[in-house]
Amino acid sequence: MNYAPQMNRRSFVIAAAAGGGGLALGLVLPFGPRGASAAVGGPEINAWVVIQPDETVVIRIAKSEMGQGTMTGLAQLVAEELECEWSKVTIEYPTPGQNLARKQAWGSMFTAGSRGIRESQELVRKGGAAARQMLIQAAANGWNVPASECSAAGGVITHKTSGRTTTFGKVADAAGKLEVPKEVELKDPKDWKIAGKPLKRLDTLEKLTGKLVYGIDVSLPGMLNACIKDCPVFGGKVKSFDAEKVMGMKGVKKVVRVGESGVAVVADTWWQAKMALDALPIVWDEGENAKVSSASIAEWLKAGLDADQAFVGNQNGDAKAALANAAKKVEAVYSYPYQNHATMEPMNATALYTADKCQVWCPTQNGDAALAAVIEASDLPAPKCDVHKVTLGGGFGRRGFTDFVRQAVAIAKQMPGTPVKLLWSREEDMTHGRYHPVTQAKMVGGFDANGNLSAFHMRISGQSILASVRPENLQNGRDPATFQGLNPSGLEAAIGYTIPNLLIDHSMRNPHVPPGFWRGVNINQNAIYLECFMDELAHSVGQDPFEFRRKLMSEHPKHLAVLNAVAEKIEWEKPPAQGVHRGIAQMMAFGSYVAAAAEISVVGDSKIKIHRIVAATDPGYAVNPAQIERQIAGSFVYGLSALFYQQCTVKDGRIGQENFDTYNSMRIAEMPKIETIVMPSGGFWGGVGEPTICVAGPAVLNAFFSATGKRIRSFPLKNHNIEFA
Amino acid sequence: MARFTVNGKPHEIEVDSTTPLLWVLREQVGLTGTKYGCGIAQCGACTVHIDGTAIRSCSLPISEAEGKQVTTIEGLAQNGVLHPVQKAWLEHDVPQCGYCQSGMIMAVAALLMEKPKPTDADINAAITNICRCGTFQQVREAIHAATNA
Numbered sequence: 076m077n078y079a080p081q082m083n084r085r086s087f088v089i090a091a092a093a094g095g096g097g098l099a100l101g102l103v104l105p106f107g108p109r110g111a112s113a114a115v116g117g118p119e120i121n122a123w124v125v126i127q128p129d130e131t132v133v134i135r136i137a138k139s140e141m142g143q144g145t146m147t148g149l150a151q152l153v154a155e156e157l158e159c160e161w162s163k164v165t166i167e168y169p170t171p172g173q174n175l176a177r178k179q180a181w182g183s184m185f186t187a188g189s190r191g192i193r194e195s196q197e198l199v200r201k202g203g204a205a206a207r208q209m210l211i212q213a214a215a216n217g218w219n220v221p222a223s224e225c226s227a228a229g230g231v232i233t234h235k236t237s238g239r240t241t242t243f244g245k246v247a248d249a250a251g252k253l254e255v256p257k258e259v260e261l262k263d264p265k266d267w268k269i270a271g272k273p274l275k276r277l278d279t280l281e282k283l284t285g286k287l288v289y290g291i292d293v294s295l296p297g298m299l300n301a302c303i304k305d306c307p308v309f310g311g312k313v314k315s316f317d318a319e320k321v322m323g324m325k326g327v328k329k330v331v332r333v334g335e336s337g338v339a340v341v342a343d344t345w346w347q348a349k350m351a352l353d354a355l356p357i358v359w360d361e362g363e364n365a366k367v368s369s370a371s372i373a374e375w376l377k378a379g380l381d382a383d384q385a386f387v388g389n390q391n392g393d394a395k396a397a398l399a400n401a402a403k404k405v406e407a408v409y410s411y412p413y414q415n416h417a418t419m420e421p422m423n424a425t426a427l428y429t430a431d432k433c434q435v436w437c438p439t440q441n442g443d444a445a446l447a448a449v450i451e452a453s454d455l456p457a458p459k460c461d462v463h464k465v466t467l468g469g470g471f472g473r474r475g476f477t478d479f480v481r482q483a484v485a486i487a488k489q490m491p492g493t494p495v496k497l498l499w500s501r502e503e504d505m506t507h508g509r510y511h512p513v514t515q516a517k518m519v520g521g522f523d524a525n526g527n528l529s530a531f532h533m534r535i536s537g538q539s540i541l542a543s544v545r546p547e548n549l550q551n552g553r554d555p556a557t558f559q560g561l562n563p564s565g566l567e568a569a570i571g572y573t574i575p576n577l578l579i580d581h582s583m584r585n586p587h588v589p590p591g592f593w594r595g596v597n598i599n600q601n602a603i604y605l606e607c608f609m610d611e612l613a614h615s616v617g618q619d620p621f622e623f624r625r626k627l628m629s630e631h632p633k634h635l636a637v638l639n640a641v642a643e644k645i646e647w648e649k650p651p652a653q654g655v656h657r658g659i660a661q662m663m664a665f666g667s668y669v670a671a672a673a674e675i676s677v678v679g680d681s682k683i684k685i686h687r688i689v690a691a692t693d694p695g696y697a698v699n700p701a702q703i704e705r706q707i708a709g710s711f712v713y714g715l716s717a718l719f720y721q722q723c724t725v726k727d728g729r730i731g732q733e734n735f736d737t738y739n740s741m742r743i744a745e746m747p748k749i750e751t752i753v754m755p756s757g758g759f760w761g762g763v764g765e766p767t768i769c770v771a772g773p774a775v776l777n778a779f780f781s782a783t784g785k786r787i788r789s790f791p792l793k794n795h796n797i798e799f800a
Numbered sequence: 801m802a803r804f805t806v807n808g809k810p811h812e813i814e815v816d817s818t819t820p821l822l823w824v825l826r827e828q829v830g831l832t833g834t835k836y837g838c839g840i841a842q843c844g845a846c847t848v849h850i851d852g853t854a855i856r857s858c859s860l861p862i863s864e865a866e867g868k869q870v871t872t873i874e875g876l877a878q879n880g881v882l883h884p885v886q887k888a889w890l891e892h893d894v895p896q897c898g899y900c901q902s903g904m905i906m907a908v909a910a911l912l913m914e915k916p917k918p919t920d921a922d923i924n925a926a927i928t929n930i931c932r933c934g935t936f937q938q939v940r941e942a943i944h945a946a947t948n949a
Contacts, residue, residue: 142897142933275893282898283886285833285873289899292832300827325816346823419837419845419899419932468835468899469932501838701893705938709896712934735842735930744924746936 118251120209122180123153123202126247132159136166137181138191139440141470143764144702145191147276149199155270156203158227171442172461184442187475189665189762192698204259213250214241264696273701290438290465293425295494300345301486302352305337305507308361308728309587312336315358321351331489333482345498364587365728372586379536379582380517388558392576397530401521405615409788411600412722414511420468421504422479426487427494433460438467440474448477452484472592476509502733509591512538516604520612530576539583540590557581559597560664568664571634572627594713595768598664602769606660610777621647621659637670640691640752645672658777660770667761668693671770677782684800685747693754694761700753703763708749710768716741718772719792745799804865807875821865822846822857833873833902844929847903848872854910873902885909888946896933904929908943917947
């Protein structure tokens with residue numbers, strides 16, 4: 076039943092090499108060999124900065140913008156060190172091919188794990204600072220004065236002693252010919268003037284007029300359109316198809332096999348391709364996986380809750396012995412379903428293949444991996460391939476994968492010289508995801524005679540993302556990412572409680588449904604498991620859930636600070652209004668500390684009205700507080716949609732939900748008021764796109780218990796006939 | 801032959817009469833601001849105006865647009881001046897990925913034609929578009945701002 080991913084050695088080597096710059100952060104300076112000038116023209120100062128004669132500052136962005144605002148935040152960091160005028164800033168994306176040719180001058184392009192800013196901040200700030208130094212040096216050379224007597228501000232360079240001034244645009248040519256300095260000093264964040272400010276995004280106007288080109292909008296001369304069906308059962312294959320049945324349909328140009336498991340129709344328009352594909356008789360070889368169902372998966376995972384073998388994620392004291400001797404024990408089993416990313420823009424890629432070149436235009440979170448996929452699928456040498464990153468209509472982790480890129484190249488390869496745009500239907504997208512993994516958790520807490528929590532065992536049973544996606548990152552078979560937010564220590568995702576006897580372990584069971592990194596990844600379920608069970612423990616001994624947590628958190632001051640912040644803002648100490656009930660939760664992940672408190676009322680016995688959610692985050696440094704607020708509010712839409720509505724069921728080996736009618740997502744009427752507390756404490760860099768998603772669910776669930784006395788331990792809530800009021 | 805007007809410009813297009821308006825706009829007229837999200841009128845990414853009323857173009861056969869005035873996101877600004885909804889969206893920095901926003905803006909613009917000062921309840925009833933980034937808090941703020949401008 077284990078799903079064995081096909082690892083391709085060649086693409087792995089390329090992807091690993093491409094990732095090197097990002098992983099070696101802090102050791103690798105962003106200064107690659109000189110390349111050609113920017114596509115927009117104007118001299119390149121270094122890899123990050125191009126300055127045009129009209130003083131326009133072009134900042135290169137290596138990470139993918141998918142709505143999370145990383146483009147604006149990274150540009151703020153470069154501009155801060157560069158000392159340019161913010162109103163003169165525009166951006167461009169280097170291509171993954173340029174990144175490869177310039178030996179990862181821009182670091183890793185992989186944009187996931189809320190790492191866009193935190194993992195490249197040093198690289199881009201140094202890029203901006205080096206460019207500033209070079210511009211100043213060029214001006215100083217022109218004046219024949221020492222650079223140390225000159226300074227830059229707002230794109231103007233001033234020689235302090237003589238008062239002479241010049242501009243970036245005037246010295247850019249000369250600056251671009253200078254050596255890139257090896258050592259640069261970065262500003263203290265307390266001196267920031269552009270970074271740290273709630274600036275507006277750089278890319279909004281085109282999103283309001285329909286002009287912005289997303290992957291789905293790419294158009295090339297002579298381009299044809301493709302619609303695809305991959306075997307509905309993961310791991311299955313195409314047995315046969317009858318192309319003759321549809322070749323006469325209007326606009327249809329070709330019916331092609333795509334790898335072993337897919338069939339695509341290529342036509343003048345996508346709608347024609349889709350109509351023909353719907354009419355195309357296809358016989359599938361569904362294989363053994365066709366026997367798998369949600370029930371069979373659940374049964375297998377359930378057995379893992381008591382299995383002898385398990386990978387340990389966190390352990391101190393002797394939890395099993397302490398539980399055996401506990402004065403009081405509490406036990407509960409929770410489970411979490413498969414979920415699809417459901418980006419608004421379905422997967423797509425446009426490919427043009429000729430005998431000596433292959434180019435792809437696609438929305439991707441991982442430009443480097445997309446390029447590796449093109450090289451592999453086209454079977455052309457790397458210098459003959461490139462990827463042009465196009466705006467993403469949402470990513471949430473799904474577009475870090477390259478399955479759709481490989482398909483587009485496989486189709487284009489069968490039509491050399493003709494550009495082909497492959498677009499998945501929503502139905503294809505829903506049934507061929509990289510799903511939020513499925514797990515169950517059994518938790519047991521033990522109290523001593525004085526009512527203190529003396530022991531805690533959490534057994535997770537279920538799917539590992541890394542076993543499927545990055546098997547090379549497993550540690551002797553153990554998937555460390557499974558324990559996200561539950562780790563004993565560390566700066567990434569540590570548990571916020573100290574319990575004398577603790578064991579958190581994982582019985583790995585990997586069904587054939589392919590898992591992926593889904594916004595928030597493993598904290599989505601881990602926070603529900605841990606924070607709802609903490610609530611259960613508190614109530615079992617008649618203690619206030621906030622105070623109960625605080626007693627266990629004294630050694631975790633940053634976790635405690637965000638929890639205190641939401642409790643204070645929601646006035647936890649005062650009783651809520653009549654009929655209103657509260658819940659609270661905290662977690663740490665992606666390097667940030669987050670907490671939420673919710674106020675709800677329950678209409679009838681199953682309709683939840685969420686009045687407000689107070690959310691706090693400590694991301695260390697806040698590069699753009701306005702965009703962080705938007706990420707937090709948006710993350711709750713993603714998290715609450717999952718909590719209330721979303722489950723991908725498995726029947727006969729395939730996913731049962733094909734569109735938004737059976738896989739719903741929140742609307743504006745259901746949106747609670749989100750009050751955000753951004754409280755950067757400095758000294759570390761945390762992410763902001765994902766961490767808060769995980770606390771909305773447990774905060775609401777704990778409030779629901781407070782209101783009704785009912786514990787919900789399986790999801791989504793619609794399965795319990797619980798809905799938004 | 802389908803005959804209809806898009807953003808004030810008449811079009812005569814040779815296309816199968818069952819083709820949804822969305823795909824005629826995107827693939828024949830060449831206006832790609834209107835987006836495909838679901839194809840079953842669930843998500844609203846494809847919202848356009850027909851004779852001033854918001855409709856989901858993914859589920860409307862082109863035959864039903866015969867002789868009608870279609871307005872898309874590209875035609876919302878007049879003479880280079882942004883529509884009040886677009887202005888409010890810019891001022892409130894609403895879009896995240898932006899993919900659903902063409903449809904969201906068209907739905908809101910239609911609502912304001914009918915109800916120039918919508919209440920929160922009016923907004924909840926009329927605006928049922930899906931946004932996976934979750935921009936709803938800014939959408940609501942911007943709607944109220946647009947009506948108070």
